[in-house]
Every structure is written in C-alpha cells, then in structure tokens.
Amino acid sequence: MSGATASRVIDQRVANLDELKLERFEQGDKYGCDAVRIGPLLGAKQLGYSYDVVPPGKRSCPFHSHHGEEEMFFIVKGSGTLRYGPETRKVRAGDFICCPTGGPETAHQLVNDSDAPLAYISVSTMLPAEICEYPDSGKVGAFGGASTPRLRHMTKADSGVDYWKDEA
Known part of the structure; x- marks a missing residue:
C-alpha cells in the first residue's frame, strides 16, 4: 500500500452518522425528511439500510406493508408514533421496531x-421483487428487476385486469 491516500477495503465498509451527507426530501404537507441510503455507499448486497431524520409534524413515507421484504427500525434520537396495522403506540430513542411481511395487518409508518x-435507522432485506x-x-406497488431502472409500477388495488385479458 502506498501513502496515506491509499483506500483500505475495511474503511470502505464503515460510515459514521455524523459523516453522512443527507439529502432533503419533501412531498406535500405531510412528508419530509433528510435521509441517506447507506447500504449502497458501503457495498451492501443483500441488506438495505438508511438513516432518516424526520422534522416535527412530518413522516418520511406513506403507511405501507411489504409482501417480500422484512424491515426493522432503530430509533436513534427523538420520539414519535408508530402506526402498525390498526394500532398506534409511542416510540422513543433506543426502540427497535420489527415489521415482518404480510398484508394490511403489518402496514407501518413512523410519524x-x-x-x-x-x-432512525432502517434495515431491510433486499429482494429482487417486491x-x-x-x-x-x-x-x-410492484417493484423488481436487477437492471436499472428497476420496474416500478403503482396502481389502485381495485384496478386489476383479468389474467387472460388481451391474450386471445
């Protein structure tokens, strides 16, 4: 290895929260946060992880459930409310939150x-389809594919078509 500028593999696998460059996101009046997807920065292959800082009165994403990927959250600082299925509860720094796969009964959102x-830090399994x-x-929403851009299709749940439509 030559000199102090040589990059070590081990150093490419470590990031500190205070060194991350967060990007601002806002959508309407309800949604907003400063966040960074950490997994790609460190070369993660099968886990996705990110760091989100949500300002007062906001949430970072819509209330949703996963059918493929499991998620967990760790509250780093602050407090808020976890919506989980039909229930809510207060959460605070130090809490771990488990969000397994399922339907509406496992839908979740931090407010x-x-x-x-x-x-908070979120961690999820990274599956090729979701x-x-x-x-x-x-x-x-249907998400999938290994290529970039990945398939991303959103539709209303009641807008489905029959399996055989236009296949004659």
Whole structure:
C-alpha cells in the first residue's frame, strides 16, 4: 500500500452518522425528511439500510406493508408514533421496531408528532421483487428487476385486469 491516500477495503465498509451527507426530501404537507441510503455507499448486497431524520409534524413515507421484504427500525434520537396495522403506540430513542411481511395487518409508518427531530435507522432485506400495499390510499406497488431502472409500477388495488385479458 502506498501513502496515506491509499483506500483500505475495511474503511470502505464503515460510515459514521455524523459523516453522512443527507439529502432533503419533501412531498406535500405531510412528508419530509433528510435521509441517506447507506447500504449502497458501503457495498451492501443483500441488506438495505438508511438513516432518516424526520422534522416535527412530518413522516418520511406513506403507511405501507411489504409482501417480500422484512424491515426493522432503530430509533436513534427523538420520539414519535408508530402506526402498525390498526394500532398506534409511542416510540422513543433506543426502540427497535420489527415489521415482518404480510398484508394490511403489518402496514407501518413512523410519524414525528413531537416538537424535535426524529432520527432512525432502517434495515431491510433486499429482494429482487417486491409488492407493497398502501392501505390509506388503496394503492399497490410492484417493484423488481436487477437492471436499472428497476420496474416500478403503482396502481389502485381495485384496478386489476383479468389474467387472460388481451391474450386471445
């Protein structure tokens, strides 16, 4: 290895929260956060992980459930409310949250209803195909493929067509 500028593999696999470059996201009045997808930065292959900082009064994503990927969250700082299926509960720094696969009964969302930022780490299995349901809006999303851009299709759950339509 030559000099102090040589990059070691081990150093490419480590990132500290205070060194991450967060990107701002906002959508309408409800959604907003500063976030970064950490997995790709460190070369992760089968796990996805990100860091989100959600300002007071916001949430980072819609209420949703996964049929393929399992997720977990770790609250780093702050507090908020976890929506899970038909229930809610307060969460705070130090809480681990498990979101296994399923239907609407496992739908989940973190809401920052406090007066301070809510920061959390999310970890998910990375599968080549995924189906998500969005109970609040009645949508279904299909995601998949190894190529870029990946398939991403959103539709209303009641907009399906018969399997044999246009196959004659």
